[in-house]
Amino acid sequence: MTLDDLATVLLVDDDDNLRSRLARAMTARGYVSREAATGADALVEIKRQASRYAVVDLRLPDMGGMDVVRGIKTSSPGTRVVVLTGYGSIATAMEAVRLGASDYLVKPVDADDVSRALSGEVEHAEPPQSAPSLARVEWEHINRVLTDCQGNVTATARALGIHRRSLQRKLAKFPVVR
Secondary structure (H helix, E strand, O other), rough: OOOHOOOOEEEEEOHHHHHHHHHHHHHHOOOEEEEEEEHHHHHHHHHHHOOEEEEOOOOOOOOOHHHHHHHHHHOOOOEEEEEEOOOOOHHHHHHHOOOOOOOEEOOOHHHHHHHHHOOOOOOOOOOOOOOOOOOHHHHHHHHHHHOOOOOHHHHHHHHHHOOOOHOOOOOOOOOOOO
């Protein structure tokens, strides 16, 4: 059996503890885990040896996770990519899928969630019973406009009609859950 026959997964996350725990958990589930702490390392690794799967964090120290997804899909089009983030929004989820990601998971997640996403098993959740809060809608709108402006904070602030520093303060906050 060659490495290509195994379920190899490339884990790309700058959080060493999370990445190593996830690697151990995925190995226990039958995957061959490979790790990268930066986007550049991930792109070198995927060019060196293609993986059947990749889990990519959205925020990396050297480049955006979307750029890593784009690079992985360019170098290895058959790789099934799952984007993992602590800052989920509809805009970034749509962008990830547009770039070729097969799934988008918001932290915290466990290895079973990641494994289901990699295998393509979809859990059908019940639709929400209440509307999202105004703060959540605002946060998603800001992130959609930021994505439309290719991450340019100044252009985003101009498009939203708010001061750039005010926008930076809003972006530094964690997303509102409801």
